[in-house]
Amino acid sequence: METRAMKLVKHLLAAVLFVPALALANTGELQLDKAPVSMDGASLQHGAKLFVNYCLNCHGASGLRYNRLEDIGLSETMIKDNLMFTADKIGEQMKIALRRADGKAWFGAAPPDLTLIARTKESGADWLYTYLRSFYRDPNRPTGWNNIVFPNVGMPHVLWQLQGDQIGKVSEKDDGHGGKMKEIELELAKPGKLTVEEYDKSVADLVSFLVWMGEPMAEQRKAIGWWVLAFLAGLFVLSYALKKNYWRDIH
Template identity: 70%
Template structure:
């Protein structure tokens, strides 16, 4: 009995995701124009605090680290701290997890390392987030009234719809060439938002850039140190080779 139960569990774990992928829409992720410029990261931080931090926490990021992207302590306190009293506190939310499960069906995930956790074989975590934030469309069958091209049947509503506007989906089923079918979804802007398409794309790119930075604030420093180490090893190799050549000169 235990062996049969184990087989059923392994079958569900291995094949259910594959069946969902086969029947779900075909997703092509757009390349995210990730930036490390302070202005882009600051705008991304503003969007994150105003639109994401209501439901999603970033409990492994402290407000004072925002000084690393060029923000002063006063700017952080006056414009970005709505759920904390001290600048050294983590970016937590007031909503309780059990309440979130009732409202949304599942507790919204912490976003501190979301850009790293969403990396896959079809694209980086930044590409996934960039496509996701631009992939919402109206769907009256969903409890929130929204669906998403990248994350089908998502429980999250489109919190940026005032900026982007409302998109509608044109869904077409096509043969996948292996006896099955897949859905192709084409989005059309039915109701404009406060931003033009280019402005919204830039805003989401800044937000994604901030999420990428938040997942590893020391990334640029690490890369700079790595380049320095490689340069040092290169010089050391040349010196070692010359020393070896000089040492063995009389032998050869």
């Protein structure tokens, strides 16, 4: 069972993070889109590029060192020339210069480290994938942006140039209990540099990188797991044969 402290941590993380049309009722019921996570090298490399260029300005990833990016097919030269903007040595952590006090003053809460964000969120990749596609213009917010997944979010829409401007159309409908509930439907009012399909694919790549970053050894662990299961199966066969041979004369 979640404690009050655990719930508070989740809300703080979501508050400073970053849908074809997606609706959220005031009942708190949210429909999350399934994230098409891929561990393909090209997808992870594109996700790493997006992360460094759009996220690493405010959010660090101190649990990962730049040289680990070689695991997704990047050479040391490629990393140094294209991705190392916050460090001098390839073995350094992916940290940022933003101070927590400044982040709290600017956004209302210090931007969290994103190393494990895909694992700490309750719905993981699906939450992030939906969240990054559900920003809309809101002149009543300090940043000019709001978000359906997390209303009144403190973080601005850093990917707006890629996605474009979405607006939220507010309507009310019967909640089935004699009351009314508010529903917000998103509509793309001004296209960005990418088409809807291209933007969704880019967000999927970014989320895939965040998932990989949370556990870089996940794929190797799964592969090793199959070998372990095969070994145990072989050991069972040999153990059973030994048992049969040992008890042969007794029975």
